Amino acid sequence: MKIATWNVNSIRTRQGLVCDWLQANPVDVLCIQETKVVDGDFPREPFAALGYELAVSGQKSYNGVAMMSRSPLKDVEIGFSPRLGAEVVGELDAQKRAIAATVQGIRIINLYVPNGGDYDSDKYDYKLRWLNQLYDYTKLTLDKYTDVCICGDFNIAPDDRDIHTPPGKTPVVGTTPVEREALQRVLSLGLADAFRKFNSEAQQYSWWDYRAGAFPRNRGWRIDHHYLTEALYKRASSCVIDREPRQWTKPSDHTPVVVEWPD
DNA sequence: ATGGCCAAGCCTCTTGGA
Numbered sequence: 001m002k003i004a005t006w007n008v009n010s011i012r013t014r015q016g017l018v019c020d021w022l023q024a025n026p027v028d029v030l031c032i033q034e035t036k037v038v039d040g041d042f043p044r045e046p047f048a049a050l051g052y053e054l055a056v057s058g059q060k061s062y063n064g065v066a067m068m069s070r071s072p073l074k075d076v077e078i079g080f081s082p083r084l085g086a087e088v089v090g091e092l093d094a095q096k097r098a099i100a101a102t103v104q105g106i107r108i109i110n111l112y113v114p115n116g117g118d119y120d121s122d123k124y125d126y127k128l129r130w131l132n133q134l135y136d137y138t139k140l141t142l143d144k145y146t147d148v149c150i151c152g153d154f155n156i157a158p159d160d161r162d163i164h165t166p167p168g169k170t171p172v173v174g175t176t177p178v179e180r181e182a183l184q185r186v187l188s189l190g191l192a193d194a195f196r197k198f199n200s201e202a203q204q205y206s207w208w209d210y211r212a213g214a215f216p217r218n219r220g221w222r223i224d225h226h227y228l229t230e231a232l233y234k235r236a237s238s239c240v241i242d243r244e245p246r247q248w249t250k251p252s253d254h255t256p257v258v259v260e261w262p263d
Numbered sequence: 264a265t266g267g268c269c270a271a272g273c274c275t276c277t278t279g280g281a
Binding site: 009010012013034036060061062115116117123155157172173174207209210211212213214221223250253 | 265266267268269270271272278279280281
């Protein structure tokens with residue numbers, strides 16, 4: 001069983017590239033973020049032709065998440081509202097950033113955590129409120145499911161190993177203690193970083209800026225993660241960042257990360 | 264040291280990304 005996460009930065013622009021990657025890497029489940037397309041315009045056929053069932057939640061221009069699976073996607077949930085109630089979630093489900101489904105007994109939650117804009121901006125405040133909501137959503141999910149994999153683009157480098165230049169005095173969004181603590185609070189419910197089970201080195205990145213030759217210079221961030229409940233974490237046999245598609249023509253600025261369990 | 268890119272929309276500039 002393999003579950004991959006990949007921020008594709010527009011599925012319409014990247015559909016050929018994603019298909020090429022899936023043919024070479026026929027993962028069981030692929031969670032994608034930043035699809036940037038309304039559901040009716042999502043290019044379903046190329047992925048159906050490869051044997052993938054789809055669940056999508058998108059919007060015009062921004063955000064958007066989708067799941068592709070070779071076995072059935074069960075109990076699909078869009079956003080936080082189905083579990084927390086629309087009156088509690090309010091505006092936080094307007095942006096399409098969360099989708100969940102059960103595959104082969106594993107509850108998979110696919111997230112596109114808000115970027116956060118500038119420090120102390122409205123977007124930064126929104127990111128923190130969204131992470132608080134994620135805590136409540138995760139708590140209720142863990143009440144119901146034992147094997148849970150929360151993956152996606154977290155837009156947070158969990159510690160200083162996960163960013164090429166550790167932040168100095170000026171707060172850098174994605175690395176601030178407040179964001180890191182908000183993430184750790186979610187993980188304290190009983191989740192652990194799959195990648196760090198196998199690799200404790202620095203400079204293991206999943207995103208590189210398009211500018212300034214960031215990729216060839218390996219000036220990146222590790223912001224795409226899989227967080228697993230205890231039994232899943234113990235059973236995991238590998239978690240790998242696949243740098244190859246970041247080198248292809250017209251790449252996403254993120255690259256896929258794949259967690260695996262023995263069959 | 265600095266700055267360097269890319270996607271979508273209605274579009275030749277603005278917004279967003281991290």
